Amino acid sequence: xxxxxxxxxxxxxxxxxxxxxxxxxxxxxxxxxxxxxxxxxxxxxxxxxxxxxxxxxxxxxxxxxxxxxxxxxxxxxxxxxxxxxxxxxxxxxxxxxxxxxxxxxxxxxxxxxxxxxxxxxxxxxxxxxxxxxxxxxxxxxxxxxxxxxxxxxxxxxxxxxxxxxxxxxxxxxxxxxxxxxxxxxxxxxxxxxxxxxxxxxxxxxxxxxxxxxxxxxxxxxxxxxxxxxxxxxxxxxxxxxxxxxxxxxxxxxxxxxxxxxxxxxxxxxxxxxxxxxxxxxxxxxxxxxxxxxxxxxxxxxxxxxxxxxxxxxxxxxxxxxxxxxxxxxxxxxxxxxxxxxxxxxxxxxxxxxxxxxxxxxxxxxxxxxxxxxxxxxxxxxxxxxxxxxxxxxxxxxxxxxxxxxxxxxxxxxxxxxxxxxxxxxxxxxxxxxxxxxxxxxxxxxxxxxxxxxxxxxxxxxxxxxxxxxxxxxxxxxxxxxx
Amino acid sequence: xxxxxxxxxxxxxxxxxxxxxxxxxxxxxxxxxxxxxxxxxxxxxxxxxxxxxxxxxxxxxxxxxxxxxxxxxxxxxxxxxxxxxxxxxxxxxxxxxxxxxxxxxxxxxxxxxxxxxxxxxxxxxxxxxxxxxxxxxxxxxxxxxxxxxxxxxxxxxxxxxxxxxxxxxxxxxxxxxxxxxxxxxxxxxxxxxxxxxxxxxxxxxxxxxxxxxxxxxxxxxxxxxxxxxxxxxxxxxxxxxxxxxxxxxxxxxxxxxxxxxxxxxxxxxxxxxxxxxxxxxxxxxxxxxxxxxxxxxxxxxxxxxxxxxxxxxxxxxxxxxxxxxxxxxxxxxxxxxxxxxxxxxxxxxxxxxxxxxxxxxxxxxxxxxxxxxxxxxxxxxxxxxxxxxxxxxxxxxxxxxxxxxxxxxxxxxxxxxxxxxxxxxxxxxxxxxxxxxxxxxxxxxxxxxxxxxxxxxxxxxxxxxxxxxxxxxxxxxxxxxx
Numbered sequence: 031x032x033x034x035x036x037x038x039x040x041x042x043x044x045x046x047x048x049x050x051x052x053x054x055x056x057x058x059x060x061x062x063x064x065x066x067x068x069x070x071x072x073x074x075x076x077x078x079x080x081x082x083x084x085x086x087x088x089x090x091x092x093x094x095x096x097x098x099x100x101x102x103x104x105x106x107x108x109x110x111x112x113x114x115x116x117x118x119x120x121x122x123x124x125x126x127x128x129x130x131x132x133x134x135x136x137x138x139x140x141x142x143x144x145x146x147x148x149x150x151x152x153x154x155x156x157x158x159x160x161x162x163x164x165x166x167x168x169x170x171x172x173x174x175x176x177x178x179x180x181x182x183x184x185x186x187x188x189x190x191x192x193x194x195x196x197x198x199x200x201x202x203x204x205x206x207x208x209x210x211x212x213x214x215x216x217x218x219x220x221x222x223x224x225x226x227x228x229x230x231x232x233x234x235x236x237x238x239x240x241x242x243x244x245x246x247x248x249x250x251x252x253x254x255x256x257x258x259x260x261x262x263x264x265x266x267x268x269x270x271x272x273x274x275x276x277x278x279x280x281x282x283x284x285x286x287x288x289x290x291x292x293x294x295x296x297x298x299x300x301x302x303x304x305x306x307x308x309x310x311x312x313x314x315x316x317x318x319x320x321x322x323x324x325x326x327x328x329x330x331x332x333x334x335x336x337x338x339x340x341x342x343x344x345x346x347x348x349x350x351x352x353x354x355x356x357x358x359x360x361x362x363x364x365x366x367x368x369x370x371x372x373x374x375x376x377x378x379x380x381x382x383x384x385x386x387x388x389x390x391x392x393x394x395x396x397x398x399x400x401x402x403x404x405x406x407x408x409x410x411x412x413x414x415x416x417x418x419x420x421x422x423x424x425x426x427x428x429x430x431x432x433x434x435x436x437x438x439x440x441x442x443x444x445x446x447x448x449x450x451x452x453x454x455x456x457x458x459x460x461x462x463x464x465x466x467x468x469x470x471x472x473x474x475x476x477x478x479x480x481x482x483x484x485x486x487x488x489x490x491x492x493x494x495x496x497x498x499x500x501x502x503x504x505x506x507x508x509x510x511x512x
Numbered sequence: 513x514x515x516x517x518x519x520x521x522x523x524x525x526x527x528x529x530x531x532x533x534x535x536x537x538x539x540x541x542x543x544x545x546x547x548x549x550x551x552x553x554x555x556x557x558x559x560x561x562x563x564x565x566x567x568x569x570x571x572x573x574x575x576x577x578x579x580x581x582x583x584x585x586x587x588x589x590x591x592x593x594x595x596x597x598x599x600x601x602x603x604x605x606x607x608x609x610x611x612x613x614x615x616x617x618x619x620x621x622x623x624x625x626x627x628x629x630x631x632x633x634x635x636x637x638x639x640x641x642x643x644x645x646x647x648x649x650x651x652x653x654x655x656x657x658x659x660x661x662x663x664x665x666x667x668x669x670x671x672x673x674x675x676x677x678x679x680x681x682x683x684x685x686x687x688x689x690x691x692x693x694x695x696x697x698x699x700x701x702x703x704x705x706x707x708x709x710x711x712x713x714x715x716x717x718x719x720x721x722x723x724x725x726x727x728x729x730x731x732x733x734x735x736x737x738x739x740x741x742x743x744x745x746x747x748x749x750x751x752x753x754x755x756x757x758x759x760x761x762x763x764x765x766x767x768x769x770x771x772x773x774x775x776x777x778x779x780x781x782x783x784x785x786x787x788x789x790x791x792x793x794x795x796x797x798x799x800x801x802x803x804x805x806x807x808x809x810x811x812x813x814x815x816x817x818x819x820x821x822x823x824x825x826x827x828x829x830x831x832x833x834x835x836x837x838x839x840x841x842x843x844x845x846x847x848x849x850x851x852x853x854x855x856x857x858x859x860x861x862x863x864x865x866x867x868x869x870x871x872x873x874x875x876x877x878x879x880x881x882x883x884x885x886x887x888x889x890x891x892x893x894x895x896x897x898x899x900x901x902x903x904x905x906x907x908x909x910x911x912x913x914x915x916x917x918x919x920x921x922x923x924x925x926x927x928x929x930x931x932x933x934x935x936x937x938x939x940x941x942x943x944x945x946x947x948x949x950x951x952x953x954x955x956x957x958x959x960x961x962x963x964x965x966x967x968x969x970x971x972x973x974x975x976x977x978x979x980x981x982x983x984x985x986x987x988x989x990x991x992x993x994x
Contacts, residue, residue: 137863147662159662167665168657171872175650180629180641183649183843218700218845218866225865234716247864254864361665361871363700363845381619382729382736383707384700388870389843390653 043085044413050081050089058098058109069099069107095417097424117427117436120297120448120484122271125242125261129282130477131253137246143468150491150500153468155295155356155444157490161414162359163407167394174393182390189377190216190366191392197399198366204334205327206341207350209368215377216366216387220325223351223367225251226383227321228286230375231349232257236285239278241270243446243475243484245295245323248288252477259477260284266437266446269299272308279316286319292336293326296446296475296486298439300336310342319347319372325356325365326442328408331416336441346370354395356443356490357411358404362391415443418489422501429505431512443490448483453511455485461507467500525567526895532563532571540580540591549591551581577899579906599909599918602779602930602966604753607724607743611764612959613735619728625950632973632982635950637777637838637926639972643896644841645889649876656875664872671859672698672848673874679881680848686816687809688823689832691850697859698848698869702807705833705849707733708865709803710768712857713831714739718767721760723752725928725957725966727777727805730770734959741959742766748919748928751781754790761798768801774818775808778928778957778968780921782818792824801829801854807838807847808924810890813898818923828852836877838925838972839893840886844873897925900971904983911987913994925972930965935993937967943989949982 054070057063070078072086079086090107093099099107140153151158175182181191189195195211202209217223224247232238234256240248242261252259260282263274270289278284292300301309313320322339330336340350349372353365364387369376380386398404422445423436435448449455455471462469470488472481491497536552539545552560554568561568572589575581581589622635633640657664663673671677677693684691699705706729714720716738722730724743734741742764745756752771760766774782783791795802804821812818822830831854835847846869851858862868880886904927905918917930931937937953944951952970954963973979 154667156667159665162665164657164661164665168654171657172650172654175646175653179646181843183641183644183646183841185636185638185842218869221864222866247867250864254861355667359665360667360867361663363866363868363870379736382703382732383865384704384845385729385842386845387700388845388873391870 044409046081046085047088047092050075050079050085051092054089054093055096055098063109065109067109068105069109071106092417095421095424097428116423116438117430117434119438120266120435120446122263122265123242123261124263125476125480126478127278129237129258129260131256131258137250137474140468140470140474148466150467150497152487152491152500152504153470155486155488155490156360157356157443158492160492161411161490163398163403164359166403166407167359167362167398170394170397171390174390174397178393182393184389186216186386186389186392187381189380190214190387191389191396193400194392194396195366197396201399202338202368205324206337207368213368213370213373214366215369215373215380216364216392217353217380218363218384218387219355219360219365220323220351220353221247221251221365222383223353223365224248224288224321224323226376226379227349227351227367227369227372228252228255228257228288229379230369230372231319231321232285237282239275239284239287240477241289241294241297243296243472243481244477245290246470246474248323249475249477257285261477264297265299266297267299268305269294269297269301272305272312275309276312279312279318284316284318286321287313288321288323290323290326291339292324293329293439293442293444295326295442296444296470298437298442298444298446300440301339303337306337306339307342310339310344310348313347314345317345317347319349322348322350324350324352327352328357329412329415329443330441331412332440340368340370343370349376357408358395358398362395363388364391364395412441415441415489418443418491418493419445421493422487422489425498425501426505429502431505431509434508443488445487445489447485447487449485449508450512451483453483453508455482457511458485458504458507462504465500465503465507467503469504526891528563528567529570529574532557532561532567533574536571536575537578537580545591547591550587551589551591553588574899577903577906579910598905598920599912599916601920602748602917602928604745604747605724605743606745607958607962608960609760611719611740611742613738613740619732619956622950622952622956630948632949632979634969634973634982634986635952637968637970637972638842639838639925640974642974643893643972645880645885646841648885648889649841649844649880652876652879653872656872656879660875664875666871668698668868668871668874669863671862672696672869673871673878675882676874676878677848679878683881684820684850687806688819689850695850695852695855696848697851697855697862698846698874699835699862700845700866700869701837701842701847702805702833702835703729703847704865705835705847706730706770706803706805708858708861709831709833709849709851709854710734710737710739710770711861712851712854713801713803714767719764721757721766721769722959723771723776723779725778725954725963726959727772728952728956730805731957731959739767743959746779747781748779749781750787751776751779751783754787754794757791758794761794761800766798766800768803769795770803770805772805772808773821774806775811775921775924775926777808777924778926778952780919780924780926780928782922783821785819788819788821789824792821792826792830795829796827799827799829801831804830804832806832806834809834810839811894811897811925812923813894814922822850822852825852831858839890840877840880844877845870846873846877894923897923897971900925900973900975901927903975904969904971907980907983908987911984913987913991916990925970927969927971929967929969931967931990932994933965935965935990937964939993940967940986940989944986947982947985947989949985951986
């Protein structure tokens with residue numbers, strides 16, 4: 031089985047690069063190697079540690095990306111005179127304790143930009159097509175349409191293509207969830223899953239608890255459903271604060287809680303398992319449903335994918351939502367939800383909203399998942415996202431105004447940047463647009479117009495000099511506002 | 513330009529068959545040829561009227577399909593001893609004059625059946641894949657994904673792919689509408705278009721005027737939006753009665769009117785132009801918007817496609833909805849609406865509901881429309897639907913209980929059958945299902961459980977002995993209930 035071997039080899043190599051890089055980084059951090067020192071030559075390390083030349087080269091490239099060493103032509107690698115430090119992380123948010131109706135967010139305008147070809151797209155959370163497995167997908171689409179024309183072009187009713195629902199249920203085991211395929215409803219992306227969930231769980235005027243900052247697509251959904259958003263204090267690494275949440279649940283009539291639980295949008299936070307378990311129990315105590323958006327859950331930089339809150343959901347109140355938009359193709363519009371006790375209502379809403387999701391992509395994705403190609407692709411994608419986030423963070427540290435903070439996500443492809451007070455991200459958005467760069471300004475992520483000095487950046491782009499320049503440009507534009 | 517010539521030839525031939533068939537039919541109707549008479553031999557007519565042998569043969573085949581003549585082996589064609597008469601048409605409906613909340617329709621169950629492979633699918637209004645231009649579409653999809661991967665796999669925001677919106681606007685000229693491409697919002701089928709329109713135009717508890725019988729997908733939409741349906745008297749050929757409608761508008765607070773204006777579902781009615789103009793004026797007078805579902809508008813059996821009410825819409829209050837599900841592929845999920853003055857709200861609702869419709873199909877369909885292939889395909893499809901409806905009507909006349917009525921649609925692929933009182937279409941549905949035949953029972957099309965003795969049949973299937981048998985079986989099952 032040559033495929034399996036090469037997969038293993040690939041994984042081993044990735045670990046090797048990282049091992050070598052980390053050992054050298056250790057020498058810098060503990061002071062063995064000091065600023066200006068030449069680090070061991072590539073050939074020297076190759077002999078001494080018995081690793082290949084290409085592995086050492088790749089490890090050094092990574093250290094360079096992280097701003098720890100620099101290459102000097104014809105001389106070798108040196109510890110940077112002033113090693114770029116990682117920016118501080120933002121602190122927990124402290125949103126106002128009142129529910130707000132959402133009005134007139136600007137997601138519309140931001141989304142319209144994704145089709146512009148000549149833009150550096152740091153705004154929308156859309157992976158660049160070069161990072162997606164489009165050739166493989168297109169082949170599978172063609173094969174599905176050829177082999178099964180009736181299924182590929184008929185209505186895919188009954189909540190979706192059964193083999194796809196089975197593959198999804200199977201994958202959910204990795205998130206700690208035991209699902210029957212019949213418990214999965216295929217939707218047009220996670221956005222539709224979240225929309226249908228909130229349609230099913232709320233009535234106009236109801237209050238929904240959200241993170242702060244929160245994904246603007248969620249805030250827009252609350253807007254059109256005429257719901258009030260109540261933002262809870264949120265930690266940049268561990269997500270929503272459970273004490274704050276319990277205080278809200280104890281004092282307010284809440285229709286639902288809606289969170290991105292893993293590698294959240296925009297913070298990149300991941301709730302630890304113990305917290306997920308406690309959250310599930312808390313929601314059970316108060317009999318409040320959770321809309322769990324886990325669209326980034328399969329994108330950890332290291333180790334296995336994190337669990338879902340749904341894994342701890344004894345009360346069956348979690349509507350788990352996800353999609354293949356961040357990993358396979360946004361354009362095929364295939365997502366899903368696992369609605370638990372709300373299955374029948376959400377399946378009916380789906381049928382009435384648009385009969386069914388596109389058919390041929392369901393066949394193609396089912397085949398992509400079952401063959402193992404998806405897992406191989408995910409491995410590459412995670413490494414790319416991790417490297418990009420690392421490089422972008424290093425560049426931000428060296429080009430943005432002092433005092434700029436940045437999240438340190440452990441997965442996904444989003445960075446949340448908190449610039450010094452005095453920088454207005456809406457003005458930055460405008461001036462960046464004139465330089466053909468898009469960003470997602472902070473106030474989009476707030477029900478209360480907060481986060482004026484913040485922005486979200488998309489790292490789901492192939493690394494390029496133009497992208498590096500764009501980060502530098504953003505830094506200069508931010509400087510200019512102070 | 514060989515393509516254009518062959519299109520012309522094809523159209524000329526179609527007219528020729530029909531001319532010959534009509535002239536012979538005239539001889540039967542005016543008594544020149546009487547039951548039992550041998551009609552002119554194929555070769556005789558070929559010489560006498562200077563038409564090809566194959567044209568005469570095709571014309572006689574059509575007369576046979578219509579039940580007017582029968583072939584006797586080695587002898588020729590004879591006027592049938594008891595020519596099958598067309599069944600009478602149903603009369604105008606007379607629904608109760610009160611608004612009703614919709615609850616628990618059975619569309620769910622019916623739709624679930626469309627994926628069953630071994631069923632004669634006379635139930636759902638889904639065209640059989642053999643009648644759709646799937647090979648051409650699949651080629652265009654592959655080409656789009658190969659040539660424009662970024663567009664084919666990115667979010668198609670900003671209300672849809674601009675070249676598709678342009679093609680749609682261009683085609684709408686044939687329906688009498690002058691639209692800017694920017695006035696078109698691409699949706700996931702007409703179902704989503706109608707759903708978004710009603711979401712935008714109503715609030716829970718509002719009243720919406722519908723036809724009687726009305727499309728069950730519309731009634732389901734009213735159900736989930738918690739709207740009341742008020743059914744208006746409807747004529748089987750000319751659609752909703754404007755006097756009845758005016759009476760309703762004058763006495764009731766109506767949030768919207770929702771109609772299928774051409775080759776309606778289920779009646780097949782087409783509003784004459786004068787009536788469309790009067791309807792537009794009436795709605796303007798009362799300032800009530802119209803959700804116009806024109807999904808069958810491009811499927812007339814003869815002549816140009818009928819106009820839309822939107823053509824007469826001076827007040828810009830018509831939300832025109834349609835899709836390619838009945839003509840190209842239901843599975844690609846591409847429909848659209850032209851929301852007039854409600855454009856901004858509906859475009860925003862679309863964005864929030866599921867970001868955008870599938871991308872690659874928008875590129876493929878835009879190419880299919882611009883090349884002329886769509887028009888050539890439509891010509892064939894209309895002929896097939898017309899022939900099927902003719903054959904099914906003839907079979908119903910000869911196999912169903914006396915007193916059975918049937919609509920005489922001038923387009924589309926649906927037949928509405930009114931059986932004698934005493935036949936319960938829900939029981940018929942159950943007994944037909946045991947014979948692997950699906951139908952759409954009458955009560956699905958009513959907010960009040962009416963039309964118990966009615967059903968809708970889908971003629972969008974390739975003609976086959978099995979299909980003929982299925983109609984015969986339905987007739988026998990109906991007989992058995994009396």
